[in-house]
Amino acid sequence: xxxxxxxxxxLLRGLQIVCVxxxxxxxxxxxxxxxxxxxxxxxxxxxxxxxPTIWSRRRGETLYRVCPFLFMGYVRIRGLExxxxxxxxxHTFYARPVYQQVATLVAGAAFNVLLxxxxxxxxxxxxGVPPRPDTTVAKVVAGSAADVAGVAPxxxxxxxxxxxTQQPDQVKAxxxxxxxxxxxxxxxxxxxxxxxxxxxxxGRTGSGYKIGVxxxxxxxxxxxxxxxxxxPARQAGLLPDDRIxxxxxxxxxxxxxxxxxxxxxxxxxxLRDPGEVTLPGVVLQVARGGQLxxxxxxxxxxxxxxxxxxxxxxxxxxxxxxxxxxGEAGLALQREFHRLGAGAALVEGCRTSYEVLHNVxxxxxxLFTGRKFDQVGGPVQIVKLLxxxxxxxxxxxxxxxxxxxxMIGVFNLLPLPALDGGRIIFVLLTPVARRALRLxxxxxxxxxxxxxxxxxxxxxxxxxLLLLMVLVSVRDVARGW
Numbered sequence: 001x002x003x004x005x006x007x008x009x010x011l012l013r014g015l016q017i018v019c020v021x022x023x024x025x026x027x028x029x030x031x032x033x034x035x036x037x038x039x040x041x042x043x044x045x046x047x048x049x050x051x052p053t054i055w056s057r058r059r060g061e062t063l064y065r066v067c068p069f070l071f072m073g074y075v076r077i078r079g080l081e082x083x084x085x086x087x088x089x090x091h092t093f094y095a096r097p098v099y100q101q102v103a104t105l106v107a108g109a110a111f112n113v114l115l116x117x118x119x120x121x122x123x124x125x126x127x128g129v130p131p132r133p134d135t136t137v138a139k140v141v142a143g144s145a146a147d148v149a150g151v152a153p154x155x156x157x158x159x160x161x162x163x164x165t166q167q168p169d170q171v172k173a174x175x176x177x178x179x180x181x182x183x184x185x186x187x188x189x190x191x192x193x194x195x196x197x198x199x200x201x202x203g204r205t206g207s208g209y210k211i212g213v214x215x216x217x218x219x220x221x222x223x224x225x226x227x228x229x230x231x232p233a234r235q236a237g238l239l240p241d242d243r244i245x246x247x248x249x250x251x252x253x254x255x256x257x258x259x260x261x262x263x264x265x266x267x268x269x270x271l272r273d274p275g276e277v278t279l280p281g282v283v284l285q286v287a288r289g290g291q292l293x294x295x296x297x298x299x300x301x302x303x304x305x306x307x308x309x310x311x312x313x314x315x316x317x318x319x320x321x322x323x324x325x326x327g328e329a330g331l332a333l334q335r336e337f338h339r340l341g342a343g344a345a346l347v348e349g350c351r352t353s354y355e356v357l358h359n360v361x362x363x364x365x366x367l368f369t370g371r372k373f374d375q376v377g378g379p380v381q382i383v384k385l386l387x388x389x390x391x392x393x394x395x396x397x398x399x400x401x402x403x404x405x406x407m408i409g410v411f412n413l414l415p416l417p418a419l420d421g422g423r424i425i426f427v428l429l430t431p432v433a434r435r436a437l438r439l440x441x442x443x444x445x446x447x448x449x450x451x452x453x454x455x456x457x458x459x460x461x462x463x464x465l466l467l468l469m470v471l472v473s474v475r476d477v478a479r480g481w
Contacts, residue, residue: 021070031111032075039100042091045076112409119402125345128337131218144212149196159186168215220255223334231330236297246285262329274301299327378472417461
């Protein structure tokens with residue numbers, strides 16, 4: 001009932017975001033905590049979040065705390081911060097064997113990945129998976145490269161330049177990588193096969209190259225799932241279970257036509273401020289109770305991001321992010337889910353986790369090589385994306401929690417000061433550092449000096465990391481996240 005009131009709707013969405021972020025951080029820190037205990041290290045503090053204490057309790061030698069800012073958390077293991085007794089007392093971090101030190105530091109990220117596997121397996125087994133999109137053509141844009149080549153709806157793009165294509169993203173990637181050169185495309189329909197040559201055309205909205213096809217939408221149904229309280233769709237009179245049969249007088253060919261029409265912004269207004277733009281109404285014809293109703297939805301403009309148009313002489317990796325306007329109606333469509341058996345859910349959950357992990361690692365490589373840095377987001381972007389997923393529904397929010405868990409786990413293993421990866425580097429290099437200090441005369445105090453130097457480096461690294469998060473967040477806010 002609360003979702004019918006805008007204020008409760010926002011509070012519920014905020015609570016969902018807090019639960020997701022808090023849960024991911026909790027599991028990460030729990031990994032450190034459990035392995036530290038298994039390694040017989042004394043843990044002084046276990047905290048989820050940072051900032052003022054909301055709740056705390058001491059049990060044994062450990063103080064448990066909950067803090068409001070859930071984008072970080074920590075486990076304070078005795079000796080890890082370079083205390084004077086770091087290597088004297090038997091149950092401190094650096095007094096334990098190196099393999100236990102590394103295992104304790106890796107455990108947070110490992111638990112994040114395991115959490116993602118569990119989330120995906122349970123989600124796919126208990127709820128289901130949406131149908132996988134394929135490369136069957138549903139619509140051909142008049143005058144496009146596909147239209148000129150004679151591509152028709154119903155044909156499936158089976159290969160591009162000899163490389164098999166099973167998903168739309170594979171076709172889109174091949175088109176973008178073509179740079180506008182002709183492509184040899186293999187089409188299939190039943191037992192029929194034909195080959196055509198397509199020359200991609202540059203898109204007008206900065207979205208790269210296009211061949212002018214839309215693939216069959218197997219994810220959404222043209223039926224309203226829910227609407228946002230006080231949103232444009234709710235104000236227009238749309239109700240759950242309304243079936244949308246036409247958009248601006250044109251019969252709905254596939255459900256994405258509805259979403260695209262509501263998001264459409266005139267090209268002349270795309271780069272203007274939202275307060276300066278009033279979007280035209282979109283007439284939706286809905287079937288309800290055996291009757292047809294024409295309802296006019298006036299989307300509200302909001303800022304979104306996309307890759308800027310490819311300039312002459314510029315390659316794909318050089319494209320920057322630009323802010324533009326997108327229509328928003330506060331409308332979610334129904335979807336079909338196919339529940340998987342236990343075995344299939346396990347396989348699909350592991351496969352999805354592997355794909356996410358692979359994509360995250362590839363993105364990090366791009367980042368460290370100086371590519372796509374402009375596309376990096378911070379805490380503000382994470383909250384915005386979680387908010388969008390929460391509106392779409394519980395399946396989307398839980399699915400995105402799995403993605404975010406892997407992202408956070410991998411991020412913490414980066415070899416940077418103050419992160420788990422940076423601490424692992426110091427653990428592995430400590431013997432070398434001690435030997436070097438002994439060679440220059442620091443024989444008795446070499447261990448303590450190494451710990452002090454490490455502590456200073458991690459402190460500076462933490463300050464720089466927090467500063468970077470603030471700067472990225474300010475940029476995200478400026479972009480309209």
